Amino acid sequence: MKTPCPAHRPILALVLALAAMATQAAPLPTVVDKVLLLQPGVRSAQALLRAAEAQITQARSDFAPTLGLSYRNTDSRDETQGNPVDRRLRRNDASLRWNIFNGAADTHRLRSAAFGRDAAEADLDNVLEQLTYEITEAYTDVVRLRQTMDSLRATLERQEQVAANVARRVEAGRIPSAELDLIHVRQIQNQALLGQLRAQLGTAEYRYRLLAGEAPEALVTPSLRTDAKAGDLDALVERIRERSPRLRAALQRSAARQADIGVARGSFFPSVDLSFSKRLDNHSNPVPVTDTDRSTQLQVSIDIPLGGKNLGRHTEAVARHQAAQADADKLLLKVSRELTDLHHQYLEASGIAPRLEQRVMAAQRVAAAYALHFEAGRRSLNDLSIAQDELFSGQRALIENRAQQITLQAQLLSLAGELREALRTRYQAAPITPELLGTEPYSPAFAAAPLPVIEAPPAPRMDLDEAATSPTATAGLPPARQIQAWATAWSAGDYTAYRSFYAEDFRPGRGRSLAGWEEERRRRLAEARSPQILIEDVQVRSTGAERVSLRFVQRYSAGHYQDVVRKQLDWARQDGRWKIVAETVLAAPAKATAEVTPEP
Known part of the structure; x- marks a missing residue:
C-alpha cells in the first residue's frame, strides 16, 4: 500500500473528517431548523400575515385627509350671440x-384589522408548530421502522440457524420432517412481515424526503427531557388555553368580528x-x-344615511361575531379533549416503558434457555419458535413504545405552541440500548436513584448471640424470611407489595411525614428501571417478645450507579404479622462507581 506523502496528509485528514461528519447522526432540531421555513404552508402563512399588516395600513389611512x-x-367651440x-x-x-x-367607524375598523393581524400571526405560529410535529413524527417513524426491521432480520437469522439444525436432524432421522415444515412456516410468516415493514419504511422515507428535502440518513431515536409540570393535567390545560396558537387565532378572530360590530354601528350616525x-x-x-x-x-x-342597508350590515356583523365566538368555544372544547386523551396516553406509555424493557430481557433469557433445551432434546421446536417470536414481539413493542412517547409528547407540546422551543432546549438523543435489541441475554439496570439515606444516628451496637445468627435460627424467624421478599418487591417496582412490609405508623425519620415518604417511594419505584438489590450478611437479634432487628449489607445497582451500605430494619409484630417500624442506614452510601447521563 502506498503511503501518502506528508504534504498530502492534511488534505487526507480533512477528507476523513468531512466523511466522518457526513456519517454522523442528524439530530432532529437541526433537521427542523433547516427545512421548517422552506415549507409551502409556512410561506403561505407568512404571506397572509403581510396581507393582514397591509390591512392595518389601509385602516390607518382613513384618519388622514384626502388631497x-x-x-x-x-x-371647445362656443356660440355667443349667434357668433361661433x-x-x-x-x-x-x-x-x-x-x-x-363617522360614528367611530374608522377606529373600530383599525381595531378589527389589528385583531386580524394578531390572528394571522397566531396562524403562522400554529403552522410552524404543526409542521414541526409532522417532521418529528416522520423522523421518528423512519427510526421506528428501521429498528423494527433490524430486530426482525435478527429473528430470521436465528430461524435460519435453527432450520439448518433441524434439517440435519431430519436427514439423520432423529426428528420427523414435519418439524422442518414448521420452521419454514415461521420463516415465511416473518418474511412476509418483513416485506410489509419494508413497504411502510419506503412510504415513511418518501414522506420524510418531501418534508426535509433530503434522504433520511443516520437518524437517531429522539427524545425530550420531561417537564417537571408534565404530570399536572390541570396546569397543562390552563397553559394550553393561554398559549395554544389555534385558540389564540380563534379568539383574535372573534375579537375582530366584535370590532366589526362597531364599524356597522358607525353607519347609523351622520x-x-x-x-x-x-x-x-x-x-x-x-x-x-x-x-x-x-x-x-x-x-x-x-x-x-337612510334605508335598511345599515341595519342589515349591523345584524350581519353581530351574527358573524356570535359564530366566531362559538367557533372559539368549540375549538377550546376540542383542544381540551385532545389534550386529556393525549396526556393519558403519554402517561400510560411512559409508565409501561420499564415493564417493556423487563419483558425484552426476560424474553432474551427464555429464548437462550429454550435454544439450549432444544439442543438437549428437552424442548420442542414449537416451544423454541414461540420463544424467538416472543422476543421479537417484545423488542417491537419496546420500539413502538419509544416512538409513541416522543410523538405524544411532541403533539402535546405542539398544542401548547412549545414544541419548537422544547427542541431547542430539551432535546436529547436517546437510542435504545443495542443489547436490548440483541439476542443474547441482557440484564442491566437503567439509571435510577437509590433509597434516600435517613439521617439518623447509628443504632447502638448489639452483641449478636450465635444462636440468633445461625442459619437455622435465621431461617425460622419470619422477618428473616421476609427480607428477600422485601428486596424482590423493591426490585420489581411493585409499590403495593413494597409498602405492605411497613407498619401503618412507620416513621421515616429526618422530620419527614409518612405521606411525604410514601409519595417519594412511590415515585422512586415508578421511575426506577430494573433496580437490583442484593442482601448479604444478614444478622438477626430478638429485642423483645414482639420485636426483632435485622442488620445486613445492601448492595444496590441501577445502570451505572452502584453503592453498598449497611442497614438495620426494626420489625414489630402487629395483629399477628411482622411489620417494619424503623429503617436506619448505618453507613453512608459509597460514591457511585460511574456516572453518565441517565436514559430517559
Whole structure:
C-alpha cells in the first residue's frame, strides 16, 4: 500500500473528517431548523400575515385627509350671440377633504384589522408548530421502522440457524420432517412481515424526503427531557388555553368580528366632512363674459344615511361575531379533549416503558434457555419458535413504545405552541440500548436513584448471640424470611407489595411525614428501571417478645450507579404479622462507581 506523502496528509485528514461528519447522526432540531421555513404552508402563512399588516395600513389611512388636484385642458367651440367662438381653456384646482366624524367607524375598523393581524400571526405560529410535529413524527417513524426491521432480520437469522439444525436432524432421522415444515412456516410468516415493514419504511422515507428535502440518513431515536409540570393535567390545560396558537387565532378572530360590530354601528350616525377647495389657475381664450379666475371655498357637509342597508350590515356583523365566538368555544372544547386523551396516553406509555424493557430481557433469557433445551432434546421446536417470536414481539413493542412517547409528547407540546422551543432546549438523543435489541441475554439496570439515606444516628451496637445468627435460627424467624421478599418487591417496582412490609405508623425519620415518604417511594419505584438489590450478611437479634432487628449489607445497582451500605430494619409484630417500624442506614452510601447521563 502506498503511503501518502506528508504534504498530502492534511488534505487526507480533512477528507476523513468531512466523511466522518457526513456519517454522523442528524439530530432532529437541526433537521427542523433547516427545512421548517422552506415549507409551502409556512410561506403561505407568512404571506397572509403581510396581507393582514397591509390591512392595518389601509385602516390607518382613513384618519388622514384626502388631497385632490385637478387639471383641465379643453378646446371647445362656443356660440355667443349667434357668433361661433373657438375657445381654449386651461384650469388648475386643488381640494382637501377630511372626514371629522363617522360614528367611530374608522377606529373600530383599525381595531378589527389589528385583531386580524394578531390572528394571522397566531396562524403562522400554529403552522410552524404543526409542521414541526409532522417532521418529528416522520423522523421518528423512519427510526421506528428501521429498528423494527433490524430486530426482525435478527429473528430470521436465528430461524435460519435453527432450520439448518433441524434439517440435519431430519436427514439423520432423529426428528420427523414435519418439524422442518414448521420452521419454514415461521420463516415465511416473518418474511412476509418483513416485506410489509419494508413497504411502510419506503412510504415513511418518501414522506420524510418531501418534508426535509433530503434522504433520511443516520437518524437517531429522539427524545425530550420531561417537564417537571408534565404530570399536572390541570396546569397543562390552563397553559394550553393561554398559549395554544389555534385558540389564540380563534379568539383574535372573534375579537375582530366584535370590532366589526362597531364599524356597522358607525353607519347609523351622520357622516361629517370638512372640505377645502381652491382654484389655483384659470386661463380662457377668449375670456367668456363671466368666469372665475381665483377662488377659495370652505365647506362642511353632513350625510345622513337612510334605508335598511345599515341595519342589515349591523345584524350581519353581530351574527358573524356570535359564530366566531362559538367557533372559539368549540375549538377550546376540542383542544381540551385532545389534550386529556393525549396526556393519558403519554402517561400510560411512559409508565409501561420499564415493564417493556423487563419483558425484552426476560424474553432474551427464555429464548437462550429454550435454544439450549432444544439442543438437549428437552424442548420442542414449537416451544423454541414461540420463544424467538416472543422476543421479537417484545423488542417491537419496546420500539413502538419509544416512538409513541416522543410523538405524544411532541403533539402535546405542539398544542401548547412549545414544541419548537422544547427542541431547542430539551432535546436529547436517546437510542435504545443495542443489547436490548440483541439476542443474547441482557440484564442491566437503567439509571435510577437509590433509597434516600435517613439521617439518623447509628443504632447502638448489639452483641449478636450465635444462636440468633445461625442459619437455622435465621431461617425460622419470619422477618428473616421476609427480607428477600422485601428486596424482590423493591426490585420489581411493585409499590403495593413494597409498602405492605411497613407498619401503618412507620416513621421515616429526618422530620419527614409518612405521606411525604410514601409519595417519594412511590415515585422512586415508578421511575426506577430494573433496580437490583442484593442482601448479604444478614444478622438477626430478638429485642423483645414482639420485636426483632435485622442488620445486613445492601448492595444496590441501577445502570451505572452502584453503592453498598449497611442497614438495620426494626420489625414489630402487629395483629399477628411482622411489620417494619424503623429503617436506619448505618453507613453512608459509597460514591457511585460511574456516572453518565441517565436514559430517559
